[in-house]
Amino acid sequence: MITDSELILNADGSIYHLNLLPEDLAPTIVLVGDPDRVGEVSRYFDRIDVKKGKREFITHTGVLRNKRISVISSGIGTDNIDIVFNEIDALVNIDFETRTLKEQLISLDIIRIGTSGSIQGDIRMGTILASEYAIGLDALMQYYVKNYSEEEKVIQHAVMNHFGTLGCTPYVGSASKRLINRIARDLPKGITMTTPGFYGQGRSMRTRNAYPDLIRKANAFQLQGRSITNLEMETAGVYALANMFGHHALSINAILASRLHDAFLDNPKEVIDKAIRFVLERI
Numbered sequence: 001m002i003t004d005s006e007l008i009l010n011a012d013g014s015i016y017h018l019n020l021l022p023e024d025l026a027p028t029i030v031l032v033g034d035p036d037r038v039g040e041v042s043r044y045f046d047r048i049d050v051k052k053g054k055r056e057f058i059t060h061t062g063v064l065r066n067k068r069i070s071v072i073s074s075g076i077g078t079d080n081i082d083i084v085f086n087e088i089d090a091l092v093n094i095d096f097e098t099r100t101l102k103e104q105l106i107s108l109d110i111i112r113i114g115t116s117g118s119i120q121g122d123i124r125m126g127t128i129l130a131s132e133y134a135i136g137l138d139a140l141m142q143y144y145v146k147n148y149s150e151e152e153k154v155i156q157h158a159v160m161n162h163f164g165t166l167g168c169t170p171y172v173g174s175a176s177k178r179l180i181n182r183i184a185r186d187l188p189k190g191i192t193m194t195t196p197g198f199y200g201q202g203r204s205m206r207t208r209n210a211y212p213d214l215i216r217k218a219n220a221f222q223l224q225g226r227s228i229t230n231l232e233m234e235t236a237g238v239y240a241l242a243n244m245f246g247h248h249a250l251s252i253n254a255i256l257a258s259r260l261h262d263a264f265l266d267n268p269k270e271v272i273d274k275a276i277r278f279v280l281e282r283i
Helices: 035-042 078-093 150-163 177-183 214-220 235-245 268-282
Strands: 028-032 047-054 057-064 067-073 109-118 128-136 171-174 189-194 226-232 248-258
Touching: 028 035, 035 057, 035 067, 035 268, 078 235, 109 177, 109 235, 109 268, 128 150, 128 177, 128 226, 128 235, 128 268, 150 171, 150 214, 171 235, 177 248, 177 268, 189 235, 214 226, 226 248, 235 248, 248 268
Parallel strands: 028 067, 028 109, 109 248, 128 189, 189 226
Antiparallel strands: 047 057, 057 067, 109 226, 128 171, 128 248
């Protein structure tokens, strides 16, 4: 039995942070960072049945072409991904009445639509890119026991050798092959690097960065024809936790910046909307 301090419910029986009841969640989830982006996705639904929120976690659940979909905002960073993934898994795989695991576990489809910066010269701003793998430089997976595939182990070992001392042990997550084939089959793909901060990923205004050559080192990484293509702050946590729980996950990145050329896109909203429409057409 799961204790009250582990499975925390609100007075109405909803899960603590997401403020959702089990029936509020669809089996297909679009995950966005910005709470304002939830409405930018759900405006394309044929109808919206649920609108709930608490803190930065906003959820709209509705129907698009007879398919039930939830859009959830996670906020920024893998610390929030930790909350979202544990709570959406609880919503479908734990009986809230008995506080026990259900006999038949459910696997969700989770598609992240996020923004990112390119670190390769051949990936132009405005590109929609799918993360085939993600490398986590944050500390999230230091606190979980997860089985890693042989491919993930090879990438992790190569990253550790390439970067040297990073102050943490990088972890690796992989996208769902089923979702790649269904949604991202014809998109450019790459390895995404997830960092624990926005300004800490090589940006410097009034600070001195402990890893000033992070972008250069990431740009130079090569493994079996694959390279690190972009930087952001959530995908590695999404993939690692999805794999740990047995869910299917895919991260779609709207490339808004070029870190090599120190440039940012003039029309970010148009590119984000393009990514949203692309995912919803194939979901």
